[in-house]
Amino acid sequence: MDFETKYNVKSPAVKRLMREACELKEPTEEYWAHPVDDNLFEWHFTVQGPPATDFEGGVYHGRILFPTEYPMKPPNIIILTPNGRFETNKKICLSISGHHPETWQPSWSIRTALLALIAFMPTPGNGTIGSLDYTPEERQMLAHKSRMLECPNCGKIVEQLLPSVIKPPAQEEFSLITQIALKVEEQPSVEVKDEERQPSDDEKVRLRVGLSRLIPPSEMQTQPQHSTIGIVSNASGSYKNWLIWFLVGAIIFLIYRRLFLM
Incomplete structure (x- = not known):
């Protein structure tokens, strides 16, 4: 073309x-x-x-x-x-x-x-x-x-889709995770309506454990410590913010799988 x-x-x-x-x-x-x-x-x-x-x-x-x-x-x-x-x-x-x-x-x-x-x-x-x-x-x-x-x-x-062809993820994909995290942290706190479902304690634990397993060790060393604290604290916010973090974890899993498991 x-x-x-x-x-x-x-x-x-x-x-x-x-x-x-x-x-x-x-x-x-x-x-x-x-x-x-x-x-x-x-x-x-x-x-x-x-x-x-x-x-x-x-x-x-x-x-x-x-x-x-x-x-x-x-x-x-x-x-x-x-x-x-x-x-x-x-x-x-x-x-x-x-x-x-x-x-x-x-x-x-x-x-x-x-x-x-x-x-x-x-x-x-x-x-x-x-x-x-x-x-x-x-x-x-x-x-x-x-x-x-x-x-x-x-x-x-x-x-x-060709399973034998593997392209390493770009740096922009790691930047995406950081940008979403910062965007959530910068959002002002709002009153949560009663009908909005809050994540259970079990969901919060699974979210923390899941993210700790999905982030590569090299990335954990380069990320500021407060980022992990921000993940845990925001997980207790509204269901919308919790869903965003779930998606972040899923994206990390896809990147980690392609980098380390293939």
């Missing part, structure tokens, strides 16, 4: 997307993404269902629509494969998507968004836009069926 002759290469969005297209040229065992035909502002992607969840073994295909202001504004993400967590052919509501521009960070990338999407899949929908709460059995059935689906533009989606 000769994007240089079609687009203004001086545009920040074009420069950024061309760079990311080059970085994501080769697939990994977890995700694949590429511009559709000659349209740099529409991409198709495929992600692997997170292991040890209802989505394990599934492969999920979708679209990413980028605004001309990218990366200053977030993309919109649309899932095309029936999955039981997100509605198909509808812009989904996530902190990394166009529904929440206030949480988007320009330093985040397509790779960051795909890793976050994988981490979001096993979380509760809680009635957000484009969310579904199917039963585990229904999700497992859809995961099995997903391996047989094809995209008119991309072909058989299961063939887009």
